[in-house]
Amino acid sequence: MDERRRQKELERKRRKREAKRKAAAALRPLRQRIGEPESWLTPSLVSRLAAPKMSDTLVAFARNALDSLPDDATAAQVETLLLIAMGVWNTVVAGPESTLEDRLRELSRTLQPSSGVPPEHIVRLLRNLAERKRLLFAHDHRLVVNVAVQDEGDQFHVTAVSAPGPS
Structure with a gap:
């Protein structure tokens, strides 16, 4: 039971990391196009720009x-x-x-x-x-x-x- 819970938690964390990577990859072309450093254009800023x-x-x-x-x-x-x-x-x-x-x-x-x-x-x-x-x-x-x-x-x-x- 504990092993199963631990596996679920690990899978949840893996999905969260993957979602962050996908968001960062989606922002990369926009960041390059406007010539700003990667740290400037965050997902929260993009949502406000939308x-x-x-x-x-x-x-x-x-x-x-x-x-x-x-x-x-x-x-x-x-x-x-x-x-x-x-x-x-x-x-x-x-x-x-x-x-x-x-x-x-x-x-x-x-x-x-x-x-x-x-x-x-x-x-x-x-x-x-x-x-x-x-x-x-x-x-x-x-x-x-x-x-x-x-x-x-x-x-x-x-x-x-x-x-x-x-x-």
Whole structure:
């Protein structure tokens, strides 16, 4: 019985070593292509690099608000809405939950003069976006650094740049 348990443990360790070797072998061509030392590109970094594009994530995050825009919305209107979404996203990511309401209020005061939208609409939009971030995107801790929208005739092209957020 003890011999059988010992053999199972040895087999488990062998499989674990083999999996590590395979992961390292799979990363080797990528490491060579980018010209970095082997120790730099770890499996955990590769999994973070495999995250969805920030532009796709931000559009999914702001989907409800984007759907409320008129059909003839301009690239500037879409970009403004995505910049607001970026502000809410970063507000939720960057600070503690206990001060979120105060930070959203401050963000709404910043937005009111330039938007021409009634304050209660802005506050409702910000709260809805914050709730959406907490419910659907809680796992994503990236900070959005910049958003740009270009009109390509029949569609808009969204570009978003992100940076690692606080862990």
